[in-house]
Amino acid sequence: MSVAQAFFYLFSAVMVGSAFMVIVSRNPVHSVLFLILTFVNAAGLFLLMGAEFLAMILIVVYVGAVAVLFLFVVMMLDVDFAELKQGFAKHLPLGSILGLIFLIELVMVIGTYFVSPDAARTAPKPDTTVSNTEALGRVLYTDYIYYFQIAGLVLLVAMIGAIVLTLRHKVGVKRQNIADQVARTKETAMEVRKVASGQGL
Amino acid sequence: MSSSLAVLPVVAPAIPELFAGAGVLGLVLAGAALGDKSYPFIRWLVMLVLAVTLVLVYLASGTHAEAFGGAFVSDGFSRFMKIAMLWGSLLTLIIAESYLKDTRRQAFEFPLLILISTVGMMLMISANDLIALYLGLELSSLALYVVASFDRDNVRSSEAGLKYFVLGALSSGMLLYGASLVYGMTGEIAFAGISKALTGTASVGVIFGLVFVLAGLAFKISAVPFHMWTPDVYEGAPTPVTAYFAAGPKIAAIALLVRVVEQAFPGITSQWQQVIVFMAIASMGLGAFAAIGQKNIKRLLAYSSIGHVGYVLVGLAAGTPEGVAGVATYMAIYLVTSFGAFACVLAMKRNDVYCEDISDLAGLSKTNPALAFAFAMLMFSLAGIPPLAGFFAKFYVFAAAVNAKLYPLAIIGVVTSVVGAYYYLRIVKIIYFDEPKEGFVPAPIAVRFVASAAAVLVLAFVLAPAPLVTAATAAAKALF
Numbered sequence: 001m002s003v004a005q006a007f008f009y010l011f012s013a014v015m016v017g018s019a020f021m022v023i024v025s026r027n028p029v030h031s032v033l034f035l036i037l038t039f040v041n042a043a044g045l046f047l048l049m050g051a052e053f054l055a056m057i058l059i060v061v062y063v064g065a066v067a068v069l070f071l072f073v074v075m076m077l078d079v080d081f082a083e084l085k086q087g088f089a090k091h092l093p094l095g096s097i098l099g100l101i102f103l104i105e106l107v108m109v110i111g112t113y114f115v116s117p118d119a120a121r122t123a124p125k126p127d128t129t130v131s132n133t134e135a136l137g138r139v140l141y142t143d144y145i146y147y148f149q150i151a152g153l154v155l156l157v158a159m160i161g162a163i164v165l166t167l168r169h170k171v172g173v174k175r176q177n178i179a180d181q182v183a184r185t186k187e188t189a190m191e192v193r194k195v196a197s198g199q200g201l
Numbered sequence: 202m203s204s205s206l207a208v209l210p211v212v213a214p215a216i217p218e219l220f221a222g223a224g225v226l227g228l229v230l231a232g233a234a235l236g237d238k239s240y241p242f243i244r245w246l247v248m249l250v251l252a253v254t255l256v257l258v259y260l261a262s263g264t265h266a267e268a269f270g271g272a273f274v275s276d277g278f279s280r281f282m283k284i285a286m287l288w289g290s291l292l293t294l295i296i297a298e299s300y301l302k303d304t305r306r307q308a309f310e311f312p313l314l315i316l317i318s319t320v321g322m323m324l325m326i327s328a329n330d331l332i333a334l335y336l337g338l339e340l341s342s343l344a345l346y347v348v349a350s351f352d353r354d355n356v357r358s359s360e361a362g363l364k365y366f367v368l369g370a371l372s373s374g375m376l377l378y379g380a381s382l383v384y385g386m387t388g389e390i391a392f393a394g395i396s397k398a399l400t401g402t403a404s405v406g407v408i409f410g411l412v413f414v415l416a417g418l419a420f421k422i423s424a425v426p427f428h429m430w431t432p433d434v435y436e437g438a439p440t441p442v443t444a445y446f447a448a449g450p451k452i453a454a455i456a457l458l459v460r461v462v463e464q465a466f467p468g469i470t471s472q473w474q475q476v477i478v479f480m481a482i483a484s485m486g487l488g489a490f491a492a493i494g495q496k497n498i499k500r501l502l503a504y505s506s507i508g509h510v511g512y513v514l515v516g517l518a519a520g521t522p523e524g525v526a527g528v529a530t531y532m533a534i535y536l537v538t539s540f541g542a543f544a545c546v547l548a549m550k551r552n553d554v555y556c557e558d559i560s561d562l563a564g565l566s567k568t569n570p571a572l573a574f575a576f577a578m579l580m581f582s583l584a585g586i587p588p589l590a591g592f593f594a595k596f597y598v599f600a601a602a603v604n605a606k607l608y609p610l611a612i613i614g615v616v617t618s619v620v621g622a623y624y625y626l627r628i629v630k631i632i633y634f635d636e637p638k639e640g641f642v643p644a645p646i647a648v649r650f651v652a653s654a655a656a657v658l659v660l661a662f663v664l665a666p667a668p669l670v671t672a673a674t675a676a677a678k679a680l681f
Contacts, residue, residue: 146269150324150336153222154343157317160229161347164310165362169237 008048015041028074036067053132214266214275217257217283218327221320224250225313232309240307247312248294251319255287265679267329271391274329277679278529281672282326282456285533289448290319292540292651296547297441299645303553304352304439311351315445318344322453326460330391331380334457338376338421342369345450349438361437368420368430376417382410383465392465399468408472414461415476421454424514425483428507435503440555443499444543447506448536455513455532459525462517463680470520477518482613484511489620497557498546501624502539505583508621509535515607515614516598524601525677526670527594533669534594534662538582541655545576548644548652556641559628564637572644575656577629582659584625585618590662597670 018037025031039062046055127135140148212219228250232243263277294312301307321341328334346369350362384390386406387398399407420427435443462473488508495501509531516527548569549556566573582591595618602611644652662669 143270146272147332147336149222150333150340153225153317153320154336154340156225156229157314157340157343157347160310160314160317161343164308164314164347165350165353 004048007044011041011044011048015045029071032067032070032074035070036063039063039067050126051132053136212268214261214268215273215327217254217261218273218320218323220257221250221254221316221323224254225317225320228313228316232313235309237308240309240311243309244294244298244312247316248291250316251287251291251294254319254323255284255291258283258287263675263679271393272330272333273324273327275327278456278460278525278676279326279679281529281676282452282532283323285536286322286326286449286452286456287319289445289452289536289540290315293441293445293449295647296444296540296544296651297439298647300439300441300547300555303550303555304355306352306439308351311348314344314348314351317341318348319449322449325453326456328457328460329393329464331384332390334461335373335377335380338454338457339373341450341453342373342421345446348442348445349434351442352439355437357437358439359437361434364430364437365434372417372420372427375413375420379410379413379415379417382406383414386410392461395465396467399466401468403469403472407469411466411469411473412476415458415473415480418454418458418461419480422451422458422510422513423507424480424510425487425507426480428484428487431507432500432503435506436497436499436557440499440543440547443502444540444547447502447539447543451506451510452532452536455510455517455528459517459528460680463520463525474518474520477514478607478610481511481514481518481610484508484514485614485617486511489617492621492624495624496559498549498559498562498628499557501559501628502542502546505621505625506539508617509583512595512598512614512618515602515610518607518610519598519601519605521601521605522674522677522681523604524598525680526674527597527601529673529676530597530670531594533673534582534590534659537655537658538579538591541575541579541652541659542583544648544652544655545572545579547648548572548641550642550644551639552642559631561638562628562632563635565632565641567637568640572641572649572652573632575652577632578656578659579652580625580628584622586622588663590659593662593666 015038018034018041021034022031022038025034039058043055043058043063046052046058130138224247228243228246231246232239235242258280261275261280263280265274265276267274293315297311301311318341321337321339321344324333324337325341326337328337346362346366349365350359352358383395386404387395389395389398403411416427420430423431435446438446462470462477466473484507488504488506488511492501492504492508495504513528513531513535516524516531518524519527546557547555549561551561562576565576578589582589585591585595595614599611599614602608602614
C-alpha cells in the first residue's frame with residue numbers, strides 16, 4: 001500500500017465517520033464541528049486527486065465562511081432540535097424509500113464503469129501542462145469573461161435591491177465619528193474639579 | 202499594443218452594452234458617495250446614459266456581428282428591438298418623476314435599477330447562447346422585482362414585488378431545466394450549434410427541453426397559461442413601473458423568444474409552432490374575456506397586455522419573415538400606445554390621491570377634454586379600430602398568419618379582438634357619456650407630453666406607416 005493510498009483510506013474513513021456523526025450527534029454545535037471535520041477531510045481527498053485549488057477553496061469558503069455561519073445560526077437562533085427530530089419515526093418509511101432510490105442511482109452510475117469500461121475513457125483528461133488555478137483562471141477570465149461579468153452585475157443588483165428595500169435612516173441615532181474622537185485632546189476630554197469630601201458632585 | 206488592437210473587434214458589437222454597463226458602475230459609486238440628495242443628479246445622468254446608448258445603437262451598422270466568442274450577437278433585429286426597448290426605459294424615467302415625488306420615494310436607486318434592467322434586457326435581446334440568455338434574463342428580472350416593490354411602505358407594492366419574485370424564480374427554474382435538457386440532448390449551448398444538431402426528427406428529450414424553455418419565456422411575456430402574476434403585479438406596482446413592465450421587459454422577452462425559436466429550433470418548427478399557437482389562442486381569449494369584469498384600470502390594462510401578447514404570438518406562430526416583421530411592428534406600436542395609456546392613468550389624480558378605478562373617469566370629456574380625447578384615441582388604438590395604429594399592428598400579424606395558412610388562428614384572433622373591443626369602448630363610453638365627477642388636478646407637463654405625443658403618433662401612423670414597417674421588415678430579415 002503506497003503512502004497516497006494510505007492517506008486516501010485515512011481521509012475517507014474519517015470523512016465517512018464524521019459525516020455520520022453530523023447527523024447522529026445530539027448537540028447541534030457538535031454537528032457543525034463534525035461538519036467542519038468532514039470538509040477538511042474532503043479537502044484532503046481533493047489534494048490527493050491533484051485538485052489543489054478546489055481543496056483550498058473548500059477550506060477557505062466552506063470551513064472559513066459557511067460552517068462558521070452555521071455555527072452562528074445554531075448558537076444565535078433558538079432552534080428546538082428535539083422537536084425537529086420528533087417526526088423521525090413517522091417519516092422513516094418515506095425517508096428510507098428516498099434513500100433506496102439514491103442508492104440505486106449511485107449503483108447505476110458506478111455500474112456503468114463496470115458494464116462499459118469505455119465510459120471512463122470518454123471523460124475529458126486533465127491538462128497537466130498548467131496548474132489548476134491557471135486553468136480555472138483561463139476559463140473564468142478569458143473564455144467566459146462575458147458570463148462572469150454579467151454574474152457580477154447580478155450580484156450588484158442583489159446588493160442594491162436589498163439596501164433600497166430595507167435600509168431606513170432613523171433620526172436621532174448617535175453615530176460614531178472617528179475624526180471627532182481622534183481630535184479630542186486632554187483639555188476637551190477631561191475636567192478636573194475640586195470635590196468637597198463627603199458631598200460628591 | 203498589437204494584441205490589444207486585435208481584441209477590439211471582438212467587443213466592438215457590444216459597445217452600447219459596455220457603455221451602459223460602465224454607466225451603471227460609475228453612477229452606483231456616484232450615488233453612494235453623494236447620498237440621498239443625489240437623486241435629481243443621478244436621474245439626469247441615467248437619462249443621459251440611456252440617450253447616448255440609444256444613439257450608439259442607432260449608429261451601429263445592423264449587420265450580423267458576434268462578440269465574446271459567439272455569446273453575444275448584434276444584428277438588424279437586435280438593433281430594432283433595442284431601440285424600442287431603450288425608448289421605453291427613457292419614457293419610464295420621464296413619467297416617473299412626479300409619481301416618485303408624490304409617494305416620497307425619490308431615491309437615486311430608482312433610475313439606477315431601471316438602467317440596470319435596461320442593460321439586462323439589451324443582453325437578453327443580444328443573447329446568442331443558453332447561458333447568455335439566462336444571465337441576461339436574470340439581470341433584468343432581479344432589477345424589476347425590486348422596482349415592483351419600490352414603494353415599500355405600500356402593502357400592495359410589496360406584495361407585487363414578492364409575488365413577481367417568487368413566480369419569477371419558479372419560471373427561471375423551468376427555463377434552466379429546459380436549457381439543461383436541450384444542452385444534454387444536443388451537446389451545444391450556442392443557438393447556431395443547437396440548430397445544427399437538430400436535423401430530422403427531434404428526440405423526446407429535446408422536445409421536453411424546448412417546452413420547458415418556452416414555458417420559462419412565456420412567463421416573462423405573461424402568455425397564458427403563465428399569466429397569473431400579471432394582474433396582481435400590474436395593479437400593485439407603482440404606476441410608472443407598471444408602464445415600464447408593459448413595454449420594456451415584454452419587448453426584450455418577445456425578442457428573445459423570437460430569436461430562440463427562429464435561430465435555435467428552426468429544424469423542429471412544427472414542434473414549437475403547436476406550443477406558440479396554443480399560447481396565442483389562450484392569451485387572446487383570456488385577454489378578451491377576463492378584462493370585461495375589471496373595475497381597476499391598471500388591472501384592465503394588465504389583461505389587455507395579456508391579450509396583446511396573444512396577438513404578437515400569432516405573428517410568431519406564422520414562422521415566416523413576414524410574421525416576425527409583424528411581431529416587431531406590433532411591439533413598437535404597442536410600446537407607444539401602452540405608454541400613452543399609462544401616462545393617462547398617471548394623470549388621474551384627485552386631491553393628492555392617484556385614482557385607479559374606471560368609474561373615476563366618468564365624464565372626463567367635460568372636465569378635461571384634451572386628456573379625454575387622448576385616452577379615447579389610445580383605447581381605440583388598443584381595440585384595433587382603423588385608421589389608428591393598433592389596427593395596422595393587428596393587420597400585419599393576421600396577414601402573416603393567413604399567408605402561412607393558419608386560418609383558424611387568424612379567425613380566432615379577429616373574433617377575440619371584436620370581443621376585446623367591448624371593454625375598450627366601455628371606457629370611452631364612460632369618459633364621454635357618463636355623469637361628470639369632480640375633475641382631476643392638472644397633470645405634470647411630462648405626463649401630459651407623453652400622453653399627447655402617444656395619441657398623436659397613434660393617429661398619425663396611418664399617414665406614414667412606411668418607415669416603421671420598412672425597418673421592421675429589414676429587422677426580421679436578419680433572422681432568416
